Amino acid sequence: MKILLLGGYGNVGKFLCDLILSNTDSSIIIVGRDELKARNFKDELSIKYNASRIETAIVDASKTDSLINAFNRSDFIINSASTIQYTKNIVDALLQTKKNYFDVLMSSPQKLNLLKAASAEFVKNNQVIITDGGFHPGLPAALIRYAAGQFDKIHSANVGSLLNMDWKFDFSSPDTIKEFIYEFKDYDSTAYVNSEWRKLSYKDYKYFYFGKPFGKKPCISMMMEELKELPDKYPSLTETGFYVSGFNWFTDYIVTPIMMIAVKNFSMQRLNSIAKLFKWSIQKFSKPPYRVILQLIAEGIKDGNKKRIKIEISHEDGYFLTAAPVVACLKQYLDGKINNPGLNYQASLISPKIFLDDLSDLGVEVNLVMS
Numbered sequence: 381m382k383i384l385l386l387g388g389y390g391n392v393g394k395f396l397c398d399l400i401l402s403n404t405d406s407s408i409i410i411v412g413r414d415e416l417k418a419r420n421f422k423d424e425l426s427i428k429y430n431a432s433r434i435e436t437a438i439v440d441a442s443k444t445d446s447l448i449n450a451f452n453r454s455d456f457i458i459n460s461a462s463t464i465q466y467t468k469n470i471v472d473a474l475l476q477t478k479k480n481y482f483d484v485l486m487s488s489p490q491k492l493n494l495l496k497a498a499s500a501e502f503v504k505n506n507q508v509i510i511t512d513g514g515f516h517p518g519l520p521a522a523l524i525r526y527a528a529g530q531f532d533k534i535h536s537a538n539v540g541s542l543l544n545m546d547w548k549f550d551f552s553s554p555d556t557i558k559e560f561i562y563e564f565k566d567y568d569s570t571a572y573v574n575s576e577w578r579k580l581s582y583k584d585y586k587y588f589y590f591g592k593p594f595g596k597k598p599c600i601s602m603m604m605e606e607l608k609e610l611p612d613k614y615p616s617l618t619e620t621g622f623y624v625s626g627f628n629w630f631t632d633y634i635v636t637p638i639m640m641i642a643v644k645n646f647s648m649q650r651l652n653s654i655a656k657l658f659k660w661s662i663q664k665f666s667k668p669p670y671r672v673i674l675q676l677i678a679e680g681i682k683d684g685n686k687k688r689i690k691i692e693i694s695h696e697d698g699y700f701l702t703a704a705p706v707v708a709c710l711k712q713y714l715d716g717k718i719n720n721p722g723l724n725y726q727a728s729l730i731s732p733k734i735f736l737d738d739l740s741d742l743g744v745e746v747n748l749v750m751s
Contacts, residue, residue, distance in 0.1 A: 404711065511723060690750075
């Protein structure tokens with residue numbers, strides 16, 4: 381299979397290319413607007429892998445014809461580029477080429493609404509479209525689905541996240557940083573509490589203990605689209621949510637409030653100054669040891685007894701931890717275990733046990749404790 385990677389030379393894209401080449405028989409096309417970066421990365425990969433498995437192409441996501449020409453060269457598309465503003469062009473290109481697709485982008489309403497609007501056409505075309513890939517989104521509901529299988533009845537399942545990352549913004553385009561910031565415009569603090577969805581305030585935080593040297597962190601609720609189906613799927617569930625711990629003290633308490641005001645009053649194109657401030661604060665105040673951790677705490681009943689399960693997924697590089705779940709899901713697709721036409725969420729689509737096993741094999745630290 382020939383896989384086209386839009387944004388294949390970016391922070392996440394580089395890990396995707398390497399993991400695909402080392403864990404599948406597929407060939408790849410590294411795609412983006414910068415021909416030199418694509419060719420240089422191909423040369424880098426060709427030291428480790430057969431160069432005949434690696435191609436490059438120039439694509440401008442702002443032009444639908446450019447996307448169509450590139451998509452027609454491949455069997456499957458993975459998108460990790462900063463292209464949310466061009467989602468309509470991507471959807472149009474997908475419908476015309478009838479290719480299967482997997483995006484590793486933030487869970488933006490703009491993106492999701494356009495994909496949902498085309499879902500019936502995707503089904504008609506027998507296209508498998510996977511969205512919200514990666515770890516955040518992508519992992520929280522997958523962890524909860526795995527945990528639910530360990531209980532006779534699951535009562536609560538909450539996921540906490542620690543993001544002590546080396547953000548590598550020096551290697552990111554200005555659009556990537558602005559797109560990341562602009563997602564705060566649609567920040568949703570909803571969680572499922574006492575059997576109902578509720579918007580929580582910043583005072584409704586939960587504590588998660590992430591081990592040494594990070595310790596106990598307060599985490600605030602952040603809604604994920606992939607969580608919405610869980611109460612219907614598991615009727616015994618009375619509480620579930622995804623909670624994030626923030627960046628660092630300066631970014632959280634000084635920069636983020638300014639950023640929240642800016643994104644609600646200005647377009648993404650006018651966020652240059654805020655993007656520079658955010659980038660500076662992240663690089664200045666985020667310190668090693670770097671680690672990204674997702675921790676599930678779930679409680680329920682097993683064989684008539686109360687049980688508690690803790691699953692922790694972690695890696696020192698957040699970009700690797702974004703790429704690895706995508707490749708774990710891709711492996712199930714390539715093995716024929718995934719063939720669901722229409723719009724799908726990574727977390728809802730995978731077989732959880734195989735998925736976690738593959739994450740471990742790919743180099744992600746996976747720890748499970750049941751008590």
